[in-house]
Amino acid sequence: MKTGLLLVISGPSGVGKGTVCRALLEKDPSIYLSVSVTTRPPRVGEKDGQDYFFVSEERFLEMVARGELLEWARVYSFYYGTPKAPVFEALAAGRDVLLEIDVQGGFKVRENYKDCVLIFLLPPSWEELEARLVRRGTEDAQARQFRLNWAKQELSLYHRYDYAVVNERVEDTVAAIEAIRVAERCRSHRQQFPWLKTLLEG
Ligand SMILES: Nc1nc2c(ncn2[C@@H]2O[C@H](COP(=O)(O)OP(=O)(O)O)[C@@H](O)[C@H]2O)c(=O)[nH]1
Numbered sequence: 068m069k070t071g072l073l074l075v076i077s078g079p080s081g082v083g084k085g086t087v088c089r090a091l092l093e094k095d096p097s098i099y100l101s102v103s104v105t106t107r108p109p110r111v112g113e114k115d116g117q118d119y120f121f122v123s124e125e126r127f128l129e130m131v132a133r134g135e136l137l138e139w140a141r142v143y144s145f146y147y148g149t150p151k152a153p154v155f156e157a158l159a160a161g162r163d164v165l166l167e168i169d170v171q172g173g174f175k176v177r178e179n180y181k182d183c184v185l186i187f188l189l190p191p192s193w194e195e196l197e198a199r200l201v202r203r204g205t206e207d208a209q210a211r212q213f214r215l216n217w218a219k220q221e222l223s224l225y226h227r228y229d230y231a232v233v234n235e236r237v238e239d240t241v242a243a244i245e246a247i248r249v250a251e252r253c254r255s256h257r258q259q260f261p262w263l264k265t266l267l268e269g
């Protein structure tokens with residue numbers, strides 16, 4: 068069976084990563100969306116084990132020490148990390164895996180798993196990013212400002228990703244990511260043709 072693609076989706080807070088990942092999953096339930104571990108407290112409506120595994124700092128650092136995370140980073144003032152085992156199980160089962168993680172995490176995934184696909188989501192404009200964060204209403208003005216400052220740093224790194232997709236309309240962003248999956252599967256290094264091997268060696 069062919070190994071699935073490891074897709075990393077990053078981009079500034081409020082750009083629409085969560086929204087786009089949910090829409091991708093709705094269209095293709097065979098995708099495995101990795102559930103991260105975090106020390107951030109849950110937001111209203113977030114469920115443990117579904118949105119994140121919410122853990123104490125002590126437990127998080129224990130997972131790091133045991134090598135249970137594929138990557139981890141400190142984002143804002145919390146720790147976030149990707150549990151390793153479920154990602155590799157899903158890839159081995161031929162499923163594409165989505166990691167919705169920050170840019171530092173994306174670079175670490177590239178170090179640990181070269182064949183990953185890094186996709187950066189950008190907002191149509193800076194003003195639209197601010198408006199989306201305000202509309203979501205999950206942070207107070209101070210926390211929002213902090214995220215926006217961080218967003219500038221993240222945006223400055225978009226060119227180090229394999230793909231940059233502007234999240235104008237969710238449907239178009241989903242279509243672009245689906246096109247990336249198709250193109251990545253067609254890359255020559257990911258393909259083997261037993262009949263051709265026989266022909267050339269015979
Ligand atoms: N490196 C890393 N970053 C993560 C992980 N999970 C989430 N993040 C990132 O942490 C940041 C904060 O996430 P969150 O608190 O859910 O806020 P939101 O992105 O504004 O909804 C975002 O950039 C996420 O992509 C992870 O497992 N590893």
Ligand SMILES: Nc1ncnc2c1ncn2[C@@H]1O[C@H](COP(=O)(O)OP(=O)(O)O)[C@@H](O)[C@H]1O
Nearest residue numbers: 080081082083084085086199203234235236237
């Ligand atoms: N393409 C889009 N156009 C307009 N609003 C969007 C779009 N994508 C997401 N949003 C909205 O922007 C806000 C932030 O989206 P969210 O998925 O929480 O971002 P992130 O996970 O990147 O922090 C939400 O209120 C969401 O409904």
